[in-house]
Amino acid sequence: GSTYHIFKASVDGSMLVQLTDGRVNDFDPCFLPNGRICFVSERRGGYLRCGVRPNPTYTLHSMRADGSDIIALSFHETHEWHPSVDNQGMIVYSRWDYVDRDSDMAHHLWHTYPDGRDPRSLHGNYPEVRESRPWMELSIRAIPDSPNYVAVSTPHHGQNYGSRVLIDLAPPDDGGMAQVKRLTPDIAFPEAEIDPAVPGEIHRGKNNRRWEVYGTPWPLSEDYYLCVYDR
Numbered sequence: 001g002s003t004y005h006i007f008k009a010s011v012d013g014s015m016l017v018q019l020t021d022g023r024v025n026d027f028d029p030c031f032l033p034n035g036r037i038c039f040v041s042e043r044r045g046g047y048l049r050c051g052v053r054p055n056p057t058y059t060l061h062s063m064r065a066d067g068s069d070i071i072a073l074s075f076h077e078t079h080e081w082h083p084s085v086d087n088q089g090m091i092v093y094s095r096w097d098y099v100d101r102d103s104d105m106a107h108h109l110w111h112t113y114p115d116g117r118d119p120r121s122l123h124g125n126y127p128e129v130r131e132s133r134p135w136m137e138l139s140i141r142a143i144p145d146s147p148n149y150v151a152v153s154t155p156h157h158g159q160n161y162g163s164r165v166l167i168d169l170a171p172p173d174d175g176g177m178a179q180v181k182r183l184t185p186d187i188a189f190p191e192a193e194i195d196p197a198v199p200g201e202i203h204r205g206k207n208n209r210r211w212e213v214y215g216t217p218w219p220l221s222e223d224y225y226l227c228v229y230d231r
Contacts (some may be wrong), residue, residue, distance in 0.1 A: 006039055008065075019067030025058065030084050032114045036062045038083045038091055044072045048079065050103055060093065060116065073116030081160075086111065086142035092149065094138050097125055104156045107136040109149065109167060123167065128175035134165060135192040143219040150183070150219045154212070155191035161212035163187035164227065183225075187213045 004027045005020045019037070020026040029039040041061040048055040059080045060073040074080060078096040086092045090111045097106040108124035127133055134153030138160050142149055147169070154162040164183040171178045190211040215228035 006037070006067075017067075019063065020070070024056070026061075027058075028082050031065075032062065032085060032091070033089045034114060035065055036114070037065060038062045038073065038085075038114070040080060040083065041070075041072075043070065044075055046077065049077070049098070060091065060112070062114070062116075073112065074119065076119075080110075082139050084141045085114075086149070087144070087147070089114070092140050092142065094136065094140060095119075095121070097121065102130070104135065105130045107138075107156065108134075109137055109140050109151070122169055123173045123179050126175060131192050132176045133180055133192065134162075134189050136162075137165070137167070139216050140167070141217065141219060143222055146219075146222055148222065150217045150225060152214055152217060153189040153192070155208040158190055158208035159212055161215040161228070161230075162190045163211065164214045164217050164225070166222075184214055187211055 003023060004025045005018060006026050006029045007016060007018050009016045024042040026039055026041045029037050032038050039061055040058050042056040042058045043061060044059055046057040048057055057079060059076050060083055061070060062073050063070040076095060078098045081094040083091050083093040091114060092111045094107055095110040106125045109122045110119055111122055112119040135156050136154045137151040138154050140149050140151040149167040151165050151167055152162050153165050154160055166181040166183055168179055173179055188211045190208045213231055217225045217227040219225050
């Protein structure tokens with residue numbers, strides 16, 4: 001009675017159909033080039049390895065457009081978020097890569113084929129200093145007619161809001177900001193950067209809310225974006 005499920009409707013809101021059901025959470029859907037729907041789900045099973053409460057792991061899945069034939073695209077041990085399709089027809093998404101490293105270090109851009117083959121980290125997975133760049137990159141989406149992506153720099157211990165960034169994979173990844181451009185430089189990277197209003201204080205916990213300003217950017221071009229905003 002408290003789980004999220006996926007629905008489909010016409011543009012005008014009519015023809016509402018529920019596609020998934022059950023005792024697990026399904027969310028973040030997007031249509032794939034082959035007509036299937038990619039989404040994030042707890043259906044593969046497993047639990048996150050940190051935290052003080054049971055936290056089911058959610059990863060990429062897909063289904064037919066009518067909700068049938070649900071399959072797991074990813075068996076990664078930790079969470080994945082916000083799949084979308086880029087200009088090459090690949091699924092781009094955020095993955096929390098938590099293998100043999102600090103728990104908060106890597107939650108950045110990944111891509112995979114629509115059938116889940118060959119998942120790869122495109123950048124940012126091994127930062128030299130984790131506070132030197134966005135701590136998380138979420139809501140990643142390809143910019144139309146561009147090789148670049150837009151994302152939100154968000155906190156690990158917070159919500160899906162922060163400072164907007166552009167990701168350009170052309171320069172070599174230097175473990176820092178070589179492939180990241182600030183689009184909203186007036187807003188710090190939550191949790192990654194020192195709060196300029198409080199010298200010596202790192203963004204953690206309640207301090208994240210000061211910088212959780214932008215969310216869910218939808219690029220129209222390299223220069224214009226729709227997004228959620230609340231200063």
